[in-house]
Amino acid sequence: MKSALRDFSISALASIFIAALPPSFFQFIHLGKAFGFKELSNIIVNNTFLVSWILLLVIILVIRKLIRNKIDKMQAPVPMFFAFTSHYDANDDIDFYGFKWKVFMNANRTSSYTNDISGVSVDRVDGPYCKNDYREMKESRTYFGRYKYKCPKCGYKNTLFKNSWTLESDIKDEIEAQYRKQTRVK
Ligand SMILES: [Zn+2]
Numbered sequence: 001m002k003s004a005l006r007d008f009s010i011s012a013l014a015s016i017f018i019a020a021l022p023p024s025f026f027q028f029i030h031l032g033k034a035f036g037f038k039e040l041s042n043i044i045v046n047n048t049f050l051v052s053w054i055l056l057l058v059i060i061l062v063i064r065k066l067i068r069n070k071i072d073k074m075q076a077p078v079p080m081f082f083a084f085t086s087h088y089d090a091n092d093d094i095d096f097y098g099f100k101w102k103v104f105m106n107a108n109r110t111s112s113y114t115n116d117i118s119g120v121s122v123d124r125v126d127g128p129y130c131k132n133d134y135r136e137m138k139e140s141r142t143y144f145g146r147y148k149y150k151c152p153k154c155g156y157k158n159t160l161f162k163n164s165w166t167l168e169s170d171i172k173d174e175i176e177a178q179y180r181k182q183t184r185v186k
Pocket of ligand 1: 130131132133134135151152153154155156
């Protein structure tokens, strides 16, 4: 909501500035004349204030695009297919990134004939839930593309560079790594 408002105010500002441009600014376009360097520099000199505002807006939009692209690249890829498992050997409640999570795990057996466990695979991660009341956090993006999580009940907020799918993948990897370390044969 807040970022939508910000988007709106920026585009509103842009249109106000364009509306405030003197008619001389548009004459060239209307006449379809060759746009000479002299005319262009005249426009810039006569409208320094407007031109610098427009430049500033363009710079903000470019920076926003760059930051968003960088944040997008930090996210774990979402797989095309999900494996659905209905049975889990164990589940656990954990705290991670300032949230509560529920993880469902299955033991990896060395073979189906033995009970030797070589590790676990985390097959499902539910969350993020609010650390105060376990309500599901609502996810949205900020103007520059970070991920904002907010509890609908108590208003607990947390802003991170990662979306919830990436957080889930991190948790899966972290837990599996712990067990991998524990069961490692020296
Ligand atoms: Zn809450």
